[in-house]
Amino acid sequence: MSHHSPTAPLGTRMLTPGVYALLALVAVGLLCGAYRFLFGLEASTNLDQQYPWGIWIVADVSFIALAAGGFTTAAVVHIFHRSHYHLLARPALTLALLGYTSACLVLAADLGRYYNIWHPVLPMCWQGNSALYEVGMCVMCYLIVLYIEFLPIVCEHFIRDDRRPRLQAFFTRLYGLVGRTMFLFIILGVGISCLHQSSLGNVMVLASYKLHPLWQTPILSLLFLVSAVAAGFPVVIFMAICGAWSLGLKPRMHVVAPLARHVPLVLSIYLAFKVGDLLVRRSYVHLAEATPQTVSFLVEILVGLAVPIALTLSSRVRQSPKWLSLATALAMFGIVLNRANVYWIGYQPPYTQKIYLPSLTEWGITIGVLAGLLVCWRAALVFLPVVSLPHRFKTA
Amino acid sequence: MDVSRRDFLKQAGVLGAGTVASVGGATQALASGDASAAADSVGVLVDLTKCNGCRRCEAACAQANGFPVPADAELKDTAVFAEHRRPGPQSYTTVNSFRSAGDPANGGGTVFVKTNCLHCVDPACVSACLVRALQKDPRGPVTYDPWKCMGCRYCMVACPFQIPAYEYDKALTPQVRKCTLCMNEGNPHRGGVPACVQACPMECLTYGRRSDLLAQAHEKIKAHPEKYIDHVYGEHEAGGTSWMYVAGAPFEELGFLNISAEAPPRLTEAIQHAVFKHFVPPVAWCAILGMAMWLNRPAAGPHAPLAEAAGEPAPDPAPSPAEGARP
Numbered sequence: 001m002s003h004h005s006p007t008a009p010l011g012t013r014m015l016t017p018g019v020y021a022l023l024a025l026v027a028v029g030l031l032c033g034a035y036r037f038l039f040g041l042e043a044s045t046n047l048d049q050q051y052p053w054g055i056w057i058v059a060d061v062s063f064i065a066l067a068a069g070g071f072t073t074a075a076v077v078h079i080f081h082r083s084h085y086h087l088l089a090r091p092a093l094t095l096a097l098l099g100y101t102s103a104c105l106v107l108a109a110d111l112g113r114y115y116n117i118w119h120p121v122l123p124m125c126w127q128g129n130s131a132l133y134e135v136g137m138c139v140m141c142y143l144i145v146l147y148i149e150f151l152p153i154v155c156e157h158f159i160r161d162d163r164r165p166r167l168q169a170f171f172t173r174l175y176g177l178v179g180r181t182m183f184l185f186i187i188l189g190v191g192i193s194c195l196h197q198s199s200l201g202n203v204m205v206l207a208s209y210k211l212h213p214l215w216q217t218p219i220l221s222l223l224f225l226v227s228a229v230a231a232g233f234p235v236v237i238f239m240a241i242c243g244a245w246s247l248g249l250k251p252r253m254h255v256v257a258p259l260a261r262h263v264p265l266v267l268s269i270y271l272a273f274k275v276g277d278l279l280v281r282r283s284y285v286h287l288a289e290a291t292p293q294t295v296s297f298l299v300e301i302l303v304g305l306a307v308p309i310a311l312t313l314s315s316r317v318r319q320s321p322k323w324l325s326l327a328t329a330l331a332m333f334g335i336v337l338n339r340a341n342v343y344w345i346g347y348q349p350p351y352t353q354k355i356y357l358p359s360l361t362e363w364g365i366t367i368g369v370l371a372g373l374l375v376c377w378r379a380a381l382v383f384l385p386v387v388s389l390p391h392r393f394k395t396a
Numbered sequence: 397m398d399v400s401r402r403d404f405l406k407q408a409g410v411l412g413a414g415t416v417a418s419v420g421g422a423t424q425a426l427a428s429g430d431a432s433a434a435a436d437s438v439g440v441l442v443d444l445t446k447c448n449g450c451r452r453c454e455a456a457c458a459q460a461n462g463f464p465v466p467a468d469a470e471l472k473d474t475a476v477f478a479e480h481r482r483p484g485p486q487s488y489t490t491v492n493s494f495r496s497a498g499d500p501a502n503g504g505g506t507v508f509v510k511t512n513c514l515h516c517v518d519p520a521c522v523s524a525c526l527v528r529a530l531q532k533d534p535r536g537p538v539t540y541d542p543w544k545c546m547g548c549r550y551c552m553v554a555c556p557f558q559i560p561a562y563e564y565d566k567a568l569t570p571q572v573r574k575c576t577l578c579m580n581e582g583n584p585h586r587g588g589v590p591a592c593v594q595a596c597p598m599e600c601l602t603y604g605r606r607s608d609l610l611a612q613a614h615e616k617i618k619a620h621p622e623k624y625i626d627h628v629y630g631e632h633e634a635g636g637t638s639w640m641y642v643a644g645a646p647f648e649e650l651g652f653l654n655i656s657a658e659a660p661p662r663l664t665e666a667i668q669h670a671v672f673k674h675f676v677p678p679v680a681w682c683a684i685l686g687m688a689m690w691l692n693r694p695a696a697g698p699h700a701p702l703a704e705a706a707g708e709p710a711p712d713p714a715p716s717p718a719e720g721a722r723p
Binding site for chain 1: 482484525527529544546550552556558563566567569665667671672678682685688689692
């Protein structure tokens, strides 16, 4: 039936100098992780009684925000059936799956009693008043949904392997079963994503006056949802361009450029919400203060939102892989900086002795997990049928 | 410890509350924001005009909770007042010294302030805790169950008074630490008058029903308007607290935070429960997505939406490996 080109493993060389560099970072991250689990949080982090949350929480919420590319692409391709973007669906799904898995790994390092991470499922622990409970349950469910959505890719891999007929038969059956029910998981995935992306904003509303008034707003959950949706397209575009480069392929601008037309629109909607919130709460008065918070807020709005909007409004930028990757990278930076502002830079406990800055171990684990994500993503594209590759785009 | 007249009075004063306390053998979960239990719950009223900074409450607290107990000589050393100490994982309460502008005869001058968990009526930490490790005991205290805790430290982020402290130094079983109003397991004062209240030689601390304490506080202020400022700290702060203060100097001068009267959970829980009301909004949202999916289904064959959702159709012969790009 398909008018889409079939997906296939790229079969590109896996181990390049860049991948070796990433693997070195993964090794450093593993060492830092071992140090954290052996000696505890005091030895490995700069967290203290004033700042209970640090760079790891920022990494968690950033991974989750950027993984929004998965559910926005799923909505575009599978719910609104814009089949033009079909070939982006699997790479975006893979990236989202790795993003959520990374968030869980970093979270495990952050939790003092990581072995209790599953407690929200216990009925005696159910706590519907907590936004973080909702986030925990949704992330668990969405992680399962993501792995189910990934199953067809795994199935196809084994179906193509004629050397193992019994595995082939099993995965053919599984493929049919998953295929018939997939629409449910697509809907669930998009639904759950919207819920917990917004709850992540409500988490910090409870911090009341401790969060700087430039960010503290009753509609923080709405802003988090809108910004996650706004982050989705830039992430997918950046992924498509830089992913193609790293694999020695030509970025497929005929797919990416039309998608980029929506970027200024979604980013502008988010900017409108931000500015409207600033005006309604009259919190713009804080912009006159010369504090790190004000600077960080302005960078978030100007560099992370206004500049990418202005850039992507130009069709020349949207047609140029280099310029478009820069514009979408800035948009991603803006979303990550927003999460960092809400969870770290804007958090001002009343009794502060010293300002929190992450320790080397905290950076090591964060960067190690990010490097691991990139290696795994490349491995998925190289060895599994994730990318659909028309003949004319075979090589750069 | 011999039962002095003061202790006896304290005991008598809380007889009613004590009965309430003994009735509830097992800790019952109180729905967050349920103010009905607040009337009967217990608390402590602190009269800051009486505190002489002897820090015996600190010693008694350490004793009751199994922390290193400061020796008598240590307690007499006033050098500790050079800095403002916060409660920590090894000390649930601290006494700090503040200079107030007022007349020393009327509660001004040097004022000592005891700091600990205020046991909010509608606690943000309890609303925050995603596994119900922190709970508001209907009897008044906010208690902690380390078995449930996953160590996310959201309670510390949520607390408007910055009270819960974390045992960062423990690699395997760190706990959130804060005053439990001597209601934690293994505490010799469990279910009775808290250790600090019993130890205070200045009658600065009064343990009793919160409603009684509030009435008492307002009577004090009314009887001695020259001695007390007209503000019971904790009556309204953060939705009200079980631990309350009267003072002779403005609370801002004594290191108290100016906290709004609305309990932080009221806003977040209203949002959370609106989004999840009877699970109708999430289900409706998924139904809308399903509708959109169906309306946008491609015109092709009947199985198109399903097959497409799963990726490429299974029966299609897979491309041979040779088709994959090899540089």
